[in-house]
Structures are given as C-alpha cells and as structure tokens.
Amino acid sequence: MSGLWRSVVVPWIPRAILLGLFAFAIFGPLANLLLWAFAEVWYFPHKLPLEWGFDFWRQVFKPRGNAMLSLNNSIIIAIFTVIVSLAIAIPAGYALARRNLPWRSLILIAFLLPQAFPSVAVYINVARIFYGFGLAGTYVGVVLVHTVQGLVFAVWIATAAFSAVDRELEEAARNLGASGLRTFFTITLPLALPGIMASAIFVFLISLDEFTGTFFVGVPDVVTMPLLLFNASMEGNYQIASITSLLLLVPSVGFMLFIERFLKADVLAKVGN
Amino acid sequence: MRKTFADFVAVDDVDLAIPSGSFFSILGPSGCGKTTLLRMIAGFLQPTSGDILIKGRSVLDVPPNKRAVNMVFQHLALFPMMNVAENVGYGLRRRGMPREDVAKKVEDALARVGLPGSGTKRISQISGGQKQRVAIARCLVLDPDVLLLDEPLGALDLKLREHMKVELKKLQHEFETTFIYITHDQSEALVMSDRVAVMNAGRFEQVGPAQELYYQPKTIFVAEFVGDSNKWRGRVAAIEQNRVTVTTAQSGRICGVAAGPCSIGDDVEVFVRPEAVALSRDGSTLQNMANQMDGEVVSVLFNGAASRLLVRARETGDEIDVALPQTGEFNDLQAGQSVSFGWSDAQTKCFVIG
Numbered sequence: 001m002s003g004l005w006r007s008v009v010v011p012w013i014p015r016a017i018l019l020g021l022f023a024f025a026i027f028g029p030l031a032n033l034l035l036w037a038f039a040e041v042w043y044f045p046h047k048l049p050l051e052w053g054f055d056f057w058r059q060v061f062k063p064r065g066n067a068m069l070s071l072n073n074s075i076i077i078a079i080f081t082v083i084v085s086l087a088i089a090i091p092a093g094y095a096l097a098r099r100n101l102p103w104r105s106l107i108l109i110a111f112l113l114p115q116a117f118p119s120v121a122v123y124i125n126v127a128r129i130f131y132g133f134g135l136a137g138t139y140v141g142v143v144l145v146h147t148v149q150g151l152v153f154a155v156w157i158a159t160a161a162f163s164a165v166d167r168e169l170e171e172a173a174r175n176l177g178a179s180g181l182r183t184f185f186t187i188t189l190p191l192a193l194p195g196i197m198a199s200a201i202f203v204f205l206i207s208l209d210e211f212t213g214t215f216f217v218g219v220p221d222v223v224t225m226p227l228l229l230f231n232a233s234m235e236g237n238y239q240i241a242s243i244t245s246l247l248l249l250v251p252s253v254g255f256m257l258f259i260e261r262f263l264k265a266d267v268l269a270k271v272g273n
Numbered sequence: 274m275r276k277t278f279a280d281f282v283a284v285d286d287v288d289l290a291i292p293s294g295s296f297f298s299i300l301g302p303s304g305c306g307k308t309t310l311l312r313m314i315a316g317f318l319q320p321t322s323g324d325i326l327i328k329g330r331s332v333l334d335v336p337p338n339k340r341a342v343n344m345v346f347q348h349l350a351l352f353p354m355m356n357v358a359e360n361v362g363y364g365l366r367r368r369g370m371p372r373e374d375v376a377k378k379v380e381d382a383l384a385r386v387g388l389p390g391s392g393t394k395r396i397s398q399i400s401g402g403q404k405q406r407v408a409i410a411r412c413l414v415l416d417p418d419v420l421l422l423d424e425p426l427g428a429l430d431l432k433l434r435e436h437m438k439v440e441l442k443k444l445q446h447e448f449e450t451t452f453i454y455i456t457h458d459q460s461e462a463l464v465m466s467d468r469v470a471v472m473n474a475g476r477f478e479q480v481g482p483a484q485e486l487y488y489q490p491k492t493i494f495v496a497e498f499v500g501d502s503n504k505w506r507g508r509v510a511a512i513e514q515n516r517v518t519v520t521t522a523q524s525g526r527i528c529g530v531a532a533g534p535c536s537i538g539d540d541v542e543v544f545v546r547p548e549a550v551a552l553s554r555d556g557s558t559l560q561n562m563a564n565q566m567d568g569e570v571v572s573v574l575f576n577g578a579a580s581r582l583l584v585r586a587r588e589t590g591d592e593i594d595v596a597l598p599q600t601g602e603f604n605d606l607q608a609g610q611s612v613s614f615g616w617s618d619a620q621t622k623c624f625v626i627g
Contacts, residue, residue, distance in 0.1 A: 172350035174337045175315060176364035176411065186363075190354050 016188035036242035070228040077139060077224060081146040085154040085203045088147075088197065093158025095167075096187070107158070111152045123216040130217055145213035145264035148201035161195025162188065201255045208251060209263065218256035257259065284309050284320075285475035291453065291468075292416075296445045298462035299455045300565045301472035302498070307455040310472075311421050314453065315344045327418050338367075341410035344421040348428070349404055351396045357383070357407050358392030364415045382414040385406075388445065402433045409441075413448050422454040426461060430527070438464050459499050463487065471495050491532060493542055493624045502544040503593050509623070517623050519543055525589035528563040529621025543622045547581060548596035549620035552603055553613045562615035566593075569611045571582065573597070584614060 036042070037056070039049030060067040079115035114122060126145060127136055135141035165188050171184040173186060189196075211226040219227065227246055290298045299307045304373045308346045312318045314325060316337030324331050332340055332357060343364075351360050362379045370378075383389055387405040391399065399407065405425060412420055422441075426434045442465045443572040445452045456462050462469045463483040470480040471494070490496035499505070507521040512535070519527045519541055527543055535541065551559060559565050566586040574581040595614060606612070 168350040170348050175344045177338050178369040
C-alpha cells in the first residue's frame, strides 16, 4: 500500500500543484469577471457580493444604450476590416506564394513592421495624419487602422495557404484547358479557402479586441466594445466592464474552436516559409 | 529541340517524329531530361531553341491551356475537392459545353475506362488503380491529339502495375490517340510501346521498336540499361568481317559481333544476355556454339519462370548469369555441380569504349 502511495501519488503532487496554479491563473480572473457581472452591491471587506441580480445586464442590453451601439460598431468595423484585409491578402498571398518575387522575405517582414514599434507612438502619429485627411473619428479611419494590424496575419496565413496548394493540380487545370484566372478561381482558391477562412477569423478577432488604434483615431465619435470597457472601468463601473468583457469573450472562444478545424498542419507548417 | 537551365543542359538536341496514333515511350534513368521534354510538349516549359510541331503546326506560341495535348501527371493531380464526374468533366466545362452533354460524355468516358456509374464517388474513396483510370478518362474525354503520361504507374503496387500496363495498351488501341509515355521502368516501355526512345543525359541514345533495342542495342548505355547482361571488358585480338575475337582481362577468349566499326587493339565491352547462354550437362549440345566453357554452379536463384543460375567458368573464374531453361531438364541442378555452357557469337555484342 505504501509502495503504491510512493510510486503513484507522490510524483503527481508537484504536477497537481502546477496544474492548480495554471488553472487559478486562467480561471481566477474569469471567475472574478462572472462574479462582477451579476453583482448588484459589493464592497470591501466582503468576500462575495452582497446582492445579486440582472440590473446591469438590463442596462447593457437597453435597445438604445451605449453598449448595444458599441457592439454594433465593433461588429461592423470588424466585418469591413476582414473585407479590406482579404482584398489585399488574397492577391498578395498568392503572389508571395507562387511568383518568384525578389525581396520576398523583406515584403513579408514589412507587414510585420507596424507590430514592431510601440503602438502608442505609432497611433498618435497616425491619428495626426488621419486628422489632416479628415479620417479621424470616422469608421473608415478605424477600419484602416485595424486593417494594418490584421494584415500581418492575413497575408502570412494566406501565403502559407497558397503555398500548401499542390502546383501539379494547377498545372493539371491549365493542361485541361483552364486559363490562368480560371485555374485560380476553380482550383487554387477553393483549395486555399480553409486557410483563408482562418485568416479572416483571426482578422475579425483582432479587430474586435483592438483598443489603442481605435482610441487614438476613433474617439470620440466611434466607440467600440473595448473602448466602452475602458470607459466603464475608468468610471469604476465594474459591472458594465465585466459584462462587456464577457460579450467580447464569446466570439473569441467560439472562433478559436472553429479555427482549430480549419487550419491544418500542412498550412501551419508553411507560415513564414 | 534543346533546353538549358542556367548552366545545365537538360535536353540536348533531341529530334524525333512520332507517328500519329502510336504508343511512344521515352525510357531513361531519373534525371535524364525526360520530364523536361514532356513538360515542353505540354507547354509548361519553353524550349531554349528548336520547335515542337503537332499535326504539322508549331505550338511554341500556344499556351498550355490551348494545346490539344493532355497530360496524366506523375501523382495524377486529381482535384480532391471534386468528385469523379466533376474531375472528368472539368475540361469539358471549361470549353463551355452544356451541362447535359458534359454529363453524357463523362459517363461515356468512365464506362470506357471500366468505371461506369462511379461519377458521384469522392476521389478519396477510390483505389489507386481507379484513380489512374479517372486521370486517363479526364484527359481522353477531351479527345486530345497527344496524351502525355509521366510515369503514372510508379505509385502502384507490382500486381496492379502489371495489370495497368495491359490496360493502358488496350486503351490506346481503343482511343487511337498518340500516347507519349515516359518511364524509368524498362518493362513498362517494352511491353506497351510501338517505339521506344532510350534517353540518357539529355540525348536520345537509340530510338526503335522494343525488339530492336533489346536485340540490337547501338550503344553501351542501351545494352546496359535495357534488359540484363553479362559484361566483360577486353581488347580486340582478331577481326574477320564483322566477327571479332576479344581477349578479356582474365585471359579468356570470347567471339562476338562488333556493334560498330572497330580495329585490332581497341578496348571493348562485351555483352551477353543471360537467356542467350545454353546449358548442357556434357557439352554435347554445344558443338556449334562459338563460345564454350566448362564450369560449376555457384548458386541457383530460383524465381519460377525467371529463375537464374550463377555459374563460374573453370578456366577464367568469371561468374556468369544464366537463365535457367524451364524445359524440366535442369530442374535438379544444385550448387557445386559441374555444367557446360555456351552461346553463339551472333548473341555476343562488342562495343568500342569511348
């Protein structure tokens, strides 16, 4: 009995502690979020809320409330960001994967550049420039800022998706009488579509969560979910902030599960190649 | 026709004419330029110099999708997101043929390659041999002037490969289309083709019917590459018309015929096919053979109809591959027994080296 104890249970103790810590790090804040979302009255030194209820949910989902407006804004901006990103990423990804472009890796890195500098510094200047063009505080301005951030993923994943398409299949289509354009739309694009869907979802999520760029370019006219969340937290309204976070969490988790099905290993292996 | 890549000559001054409706094979080791040649015919590569004529017209300016040439790719290149019928009908739809006509022609083509009614199957659901036939049907349904086949049997297992060889030949006969088949497998080329070109290092070594390549090889490469041979190196000791006597390094003497002009003192390679060597227990049946030797059996490599004997000549110590005659007479031969063997000088080919 003691032998079994020593050989089976003892080695598991450090692992159990480690797993427990991980679980706490991930689920602790989430639990706090859930508590705050349903707390009506909660103040120090009480460990749990004093009164529970749906009052704040009603406030958030009020038809003409700020929250619904910003949710709408977020989704509309995310959809347009996806459209603009794909319109650039599909031709760019195809060209990077199939043509022998000079400076290929430099081009790929160029898409990464906006991420390499401190975003606050970048977006203050972007905001200043956009102001000059009348783009500050407009949907178009915010969509452009989101697109710059989304493009890195869109272009890199699209390039990988096109690289993973077997060239022999394209040659076979050409050989069977399809023109270059037709080959692209009947063979290459359908085969790369799962990877492109995945990149669209990434861009959608990035746009949904984007804060810094929206803050500098969109305020005060374009308020998205993350901005609402920020405002609510700054005002100490943790209930509204928590409910907003939960709303932002739903598409993220949902799409992540979705992406796992779309992005196959052979595509992932070609990212950045 | 010539094709160079940077500083590498892949296809070097190849010139050939293929009669319409025939089965033509290009046989060569990997890297000999045969795939490059095929891709130039299909239009995926442009020749550096030279011309390609199909039915008398140059196709150099014709893009691959406009050439009346279809190709069965090495890995078949069936479209995985389409079913069998959609694959076969792809080219017809590109031509803008009405839907009903496409369906009819596709079903007709599938029936002709022995796959009636499998149009709705997914590509992942059918076997290797069936995929092969779908790939061929996808090309033949377009009624091409030339069908190119790029080692399409390579991925199949041995039994299926044997079966598909016969099948392909039958299909070619039925459709009366010109087939250009490239392979590194000599038995595929010999069995199926009307004519075979043996290719080496970007050049054609010899072009001719299978029998000619096998019985009258013109170069050392062809003699070595097509079929099996016993090989000696030696020096020409005597010449009488085109019959030569060669002294080998082991001081044996072999009588044969020269494949080209040669003179006394030339270094030569001598080739004798294992099935050209006759066996005898006492030497009595070898009386009129130009080359006769006594020896003993080193080992019996039994493989049914393709069984071989390895015998060692007593005088020179040469080890010689001999096809075991399946007449029943030698079924009890065992290692260590002594035998006599011989072959005629007409069956002995001598090639001058260099």
